[in-house]
Amino acid sequence: MLSIAGVGLSSRLILGTGGASSLAVLERAILASGTELVTVALRRVESSEHGLLEMLGRLGVRLLPNTAGCYTAHDAVRTARMAREAFETDWVKLEVIGDERTLLPDGVELVRAAETLVDEGFVVLPYTSDDPVLAKRLADLGCAAVMPAGAPIGSGMGIANPSYIRLIREAVACPVILDAGIGTASDAVLAMELGCDGVLLASAVTRAADPASMALAMRHAVVAGRLAAEAGRIERRSYAVASTSDSGLVTWT
Amino acid sequence: MISVVVNQVERVFEGERLDALLGELSLPPKGIAVAVNGEVVRRVDWASRRLADGDVVDVLTAAQGG
Numbered sequence: 001m002l003s004i005a006g007v008g009l010s011s012r013l014i015l016g017t018g019g020a021s022s023l024a025v026l027e028r029a030i031l032a033s034g035t036e037l038v039t040v041a042l043r044r045v046e047s048s049e050h051g052l053l054e055m056l057g058r059l060g061v062r063l064l065p066n067t068a069g070c071y072t073a074h075d076a077v078r079t080a081r082m083a084r085e086a087f088e089t090d091w092v093k094l095e096v097i098g099d100e101r102t103l104l105p106d107g108v109e110l111v112r113a114a115e116t117l118v119d120e121g122f123v124v125l126p127y128t129s130d131d132p133v134l135a136k137r138l139a140d141l142g143c144a145a146v147m148p149a150g151a152p153i154g155s156g157m158g159i160a161n162p163s164y165i166r167l168i169r170e171a172v173a174c175p176v177i178l179d180a181g182i183g184t185a186s187d188a189v190l191a192m193e194l195g196c197d198g199v200l201l202a203s204a205v206t207r208a209a210d211p212a213s214m215a216l217a218m219r220h221a222v223v224a225g226r227l228a229a230e231a232g233r234i235e236r237r238s239y240a241v242a243s244t245s246d247s248g249l250v251t252w253t
Numbered sequence: 254m255i256s257v258v259v260n261q262v263e264r265v266f267e268g269e270r271l272d273a274l275l276g277e278l279s280l281p282p283k284g285i286a287v288a289v290n291g292e293v294v295r296r297v298d299w300a301s302r303r304l305a306d307g308d309v310v311d312v313l314t315a316a317q318g319g
Contacts, residue, residue, distance in 0.1 A: 016319025041318025202319030
């Protein structure tokens with residue numbers, strides 16, 4: 001079971017709700033994914049879709065508000081405070097973007113915002129880069145988890161730097177959730193095999209040709225990767241090691 | 254009568270308090286957060302919060318997002 005800030009989640013998959021073509025498609029994907037935690041954004045009322053909160057409430061999933069679209073600590077902190085008021089949760093997926101083209105995080109602003117929000121009692125889950133030092137800084141200042149990007153948001157490139165994800169897992173004691181970059185099920189499996197405690201993804205499911213089927217694939221992928229990580233894989237070798245014993249082998253004359 | 258900016262649109266408001274202004278907008282019953290001049294005003298304070306000419310009011314709610 002994944003435990004974040006003392007809350008147990010039986011699914012290690014966190015689903016982002018962005019990118020779905022309709023609420024009905026999103027609902028089927030959430031159900032197929034088995035997730036218990038979904039992200040939501042905060043936008044002006046006139047530009048947001050009615051019925052999203054009702055649907056999520058009906059499914060009984062916990063909300064993880066994000067600060068998507070914020071480029072400064074100042075804006076992210078204000079958005080988080082608004083989210084706490086709107087959704088009655090202290091949890092926040094903290095995003096402070098540093099670059100429009102890659103949507104990669106701005107580490108300096110991220111640390112600044114995380115410090116403020118931790119002080120204000122938020123359960124802070126920062127979307128961070130794959131830098132193990134930055135991840136450790138965020139964990140040390142009291143973040144409830146760290147969420148490194150595998151690759152840029154929505155890129156579907158998978159995990160660009162697997163060894164750094166492994167280093168992050170070694171560097172911090174809090175949960176590590178691979179966030180962003182996942183394209184298909186094998187990427188989610190790899191994240192879990194590298195030692196991640198969970199995977200957060202949106203586009204890989206919501207923009208798939210068949211979102212509900214991809215959600216089901218991701219559900220199994222996260223379980224498979226976790227089991228494999230715990231089971232302990234065999235060593236890689238250059239040459240074969242026979243799995244069938246030679247003992248009792250018949251010699252034909 | 255005062256003029257306020259609600260979600261970037263200027264609006265003439267005949268009342269005084271935030272809850273009256275919000276009552277004029279058609280808002281979903283739950284999942285709303287309101288800021289005046291960038292600072293969150295908690296739901297319990299909507300009725301007591303007095304608005305002034307030129308105040309900037311933002312009304313936000315849930316949207317799909319990763």
